[in-house]
Amino acid sequence: MEPLVSCTCSVCGLVPRAPLLHGATELVAESAAMQRTLRRVARFAASSAPVVILGETGTGKEVIARVLHANSARAGHPFVPVNVAALPSELLESELFGHGKGAFTGATTARRGLFEAATRGTLFLDEIGEMPLPLQAKLLRALQDGEVRRVGENRSFAVDARIVCATHRDLAARVREGAFREDLFYRLKVLTIRVPPLRQRRDDILPLARHLLEREPGAPHGLTDAVRARLLAYPWPGNVRELQNAVRHGAALASGPVVDVEDLPEELWAPGGVGACDGLDAGHPAPEQLRTLAEVERAHILRVLDACGGSRTEAARTLGIARNTLWRKLRDAAPVE
Ligand SMILES: Nc1ncnc2c1ncn2[C@@H]1O[C@H](COP(=O)(O)OP(=O)(O)O)[C@@H](O)[C@H]1O
């Protein structure tokens, strides 16, 4: 793992680098909104209290969690990420808490859970809003008592992992719906960090695009003025992840030393993109340029799907519709030419 550089940011006092399994990730935060967010991260890094990171999908919640950890007293210990939404309930329980020998069929040996793996470090619970209710009860107990019990065992033992959670959901609304425990909500939300969507921090778009382009092996080194204008005008519903995909697309298709507009994904060809029609950045297009609702819906679905790296489950969640509905809409809708 690359050593952390010692230079700190003069604005927030953080080392803006977070270790990853392979190398390090560097945080780009030029906008005033992101710098405010980082100053909060810097204050919270000193504490061991749980943190909830809120923000739309692709805004950089995991990057923020890693920077928080890397700047805390726990930095020399593991950062353990778990995507709560990716595993079925029983598997998630034994992943988090571990299991005893013979706890269930196939449990031939005892296994420690991720809580234990994160000892003296940080346990990052991504998509906490999707955590099944029985597990929420177990997490609450672990937070209250500082102890966990492996599945199929009677004894509990102390754990010392800082809990950092992230969600793109409105957790208070999940509480009202009965999908999230109120007591756990209050326990977790003491320290809250909101990562603003990219469309609210346009000063980050070009520095991020340059940074992401540099990370593409053998990529062109520049962007044309027209590309820069398109990037700035686009509403970025998939946030930094979508920008990353657009930059990769541009880098892969560019034939010369710079990325041009036609190298970008199709949504970026028109100034303002499809967003010009979906109300996010409404301009005043001529009536014949306007698309039908079905076309806009399909284009938006494809954009979200792209921003979610092709995952239909995540795309459906982001869109707030069932996976079946997403599938039906993609099958039935007329393709956009
Ligand atoms: N401020 C940033 N600087 C550099 N890269 C970023 C930044 N924010 C996000 N990214 C990159 O964008 C992608 C999505 O970020 P991630 O933290 O996974 O988003 P989220 O967890 O909110 O969905 C990752 O590849 C991440 O490295």
Ligand SMILES: [Mg+2]
């Ligand atoms: Mg994430």
